[in-house]
Amino acid sequence: MAGFFSQLKQGLVKTRQNFVDKVGELLTGRRKIDEELYEALEEALIRSDAGVNTAMELVEKLRREVKNRKLTEAQELREVLQELVADLLGAGKPLNLAEPGPTVILVVGVNGVGKTTTIGKLANYFRREGKRVILAAGDTFRAAAIDQLEIWGERSGAEVVKQKEGADPAAVAFDAIQAAKSRQADVVLMDTAGRLHNKVNLMEELRKVKRVITREIPAAPHEVLLVLDATTGQNAIQQAKLFRETAGVTGIVLTKLDGTAKGGVVLGIQGEVRIPVKWIGIGEGMDDLRPFVPQDFAAALFSGLDEAEG
């Protein structure tokens, strides 16, 4: 577990640095809790893409806690803030896996967030656990998306079920589930084309894909993962809302956390719609996908100051 934590920390190092640079200097450089400190904390949260409302709510809660616990030292604020952030993120939830299989995981999101890459990484994760994995090439729209998935299939040792470019993605879903049943696969990872959540037709197409999956296996899809780009601003909240409405999203994969984007958008989302974050993407390698642990995430966000303990 220590290994995992240090890996997580490594991936989050940028995230943490940015956030902590600001929050950190605020919390250590001062002694007393004053108005300026609260304002600065709010600013730091807004800068992390947490959103104006979420930032104000968090700071409001912080004020109340400080009052309740009669805190006076600025340094104590960090722990409280960390608790509040972890609270907001909710308990970490493992993937809902079907016993016996196949577990069907539908992966959705807007264009360019990293759906196909995430599927490649997930395939690798399940293969390492000794699972039999089928990848369904449901992005039949974007040029060469099928080829991209096939390369990930080769890398991870997962079978790819595909049709031609331009084919009906629901038909690909059907084929993949039939293949999974006959080959007794454990996991089906269903790729879909990137679509903006405000495109009604494309969202209806997604609804149909889901319907076909449920028709073939009533309990499926067992997970509908929304892939979100951590560099996204407040629009991520709209994405979460609308994809949940259409596809019944059960979890979020937050990608590209290895950049300077601070990922505060996760807080913003939890403040508006409660969808647990299940994985985070922290690089382009096959192993750069980590289960999301809210406490670790919150701790890593604020722990830049005691680097030594890693």
Add this chain to the structure above:
Amino acid sequence: MFQGLSEKLQETFKKLRGKGKLNEADVTAAMREVRMALLEADVNFKVVKDFVAKVKERAVGAEVLESLSPAQQVVKIVHEELIALMGGAESKIQISPKPPTIIMLVGLQGAGKTTHAAKLASLLKKQGKHPLMVACDIYRPAAVKQLEVLGEQIKVPVFAQAGRAAAEIARAGAESALRQGADVLIIDTAGRLHINEELMGELQEIKAQVQPQEILLVVDAMTGQDAVNVAETFHARLGLDGVILTKLDGDTRGGAALSVRAVTGCPIKFAGVGEKIEALEAFYPDRMASRILGMGDVLTLIEKAQQAFDEKKAAEMQQKLRKQEFSLEDFLEQMQQLKKMGPLASIMEMIPGIGKQLKDVTIDEKDMAHVEAIIRSMTPDERRKPSIIKDSRKRRIAKGSGTSIQEVGRLLKQFEQMQKMMKQFAGGLPGGLGKGKKGKRAGLPFVR
């Protein structure tokens, strides 16, 4: 759900009904709302700070125009400053006097570089150019294939080489362009994080090898606060010439546009507005400003209202209302002014909050044309004193306007009612016409 900035400001200014100058306290209150609106739109925190300070300076002491409410006046200033900051429409590619013109697309993963390489190639091809695309994304699985498929779709050749470094491929591509007689070279590069030293170095190497006329940063319009870091770093390392803003067909407010422009000073040259190859547009700073502020095209509306109602006429009209002399002639003039603003339906759509409610209401422009025809068929005397219109005059007017006697009668009756109504509150009109009744209509200086 989302409340437009103009509505919020309307609330802020509720107490403020007078005209004259904007004072510091009013402006400070308004700027709080402006700041919130910009932050909600994902404009970078620091950019917002600078921007608000600048606008505040300009707004304090500004005259409130006769036809605008104080809230609208503030919005107008904010909007003008936003446009100024984002620059004019500059959707031009610098064409090199010595072909090929080399364009290099750079950006984070998933911003839409490959798609926009093809969109740009297609656009330039339509303008009579002969583009060649070079596939320098040697990392992402099937990225080269993606560009090749797109190239086939738009009938633009693609240059690719396996097993070589990106800079070498770019150079070989440029040489190939010369041989093939291609006059534009579009280089697609791999998505990369701005903090990835090695990959940023690779871009510098490509730049050194082919010396592009245009290095365009491709930015996802949904990007949040981090847009500033990304743009700053790419600009510092490569010296950007422009920006392509993608995925604007989504419902993001697109504050990243402002952030990127503010930190790089580079013009936003194109906007991606759809998945189809043709979905590439020039960038319009005024539209973007309205979008960031979240208020439909209310600004366009304010401008149109300003143009259409010149103040002198408005004052005259006000006098007439007060003296209860409002005639059909005046009514006709009002209609003309309204018409100058464009089709009624589109004017209504531009009003935030009203557009949606009016969705099912059809505004019949034909009806308005009929009314106009009827009034125009009257003699000046009749227009001034509609009471003299009896049956025979009605018949003549109906004939002249190609309508029926019933229609003429209906108009006269409606006008009579309107006059009564005006008498009721004409005396109580506080300021200009635009202020309407109790500030409720303050937002709509043109709806009487």
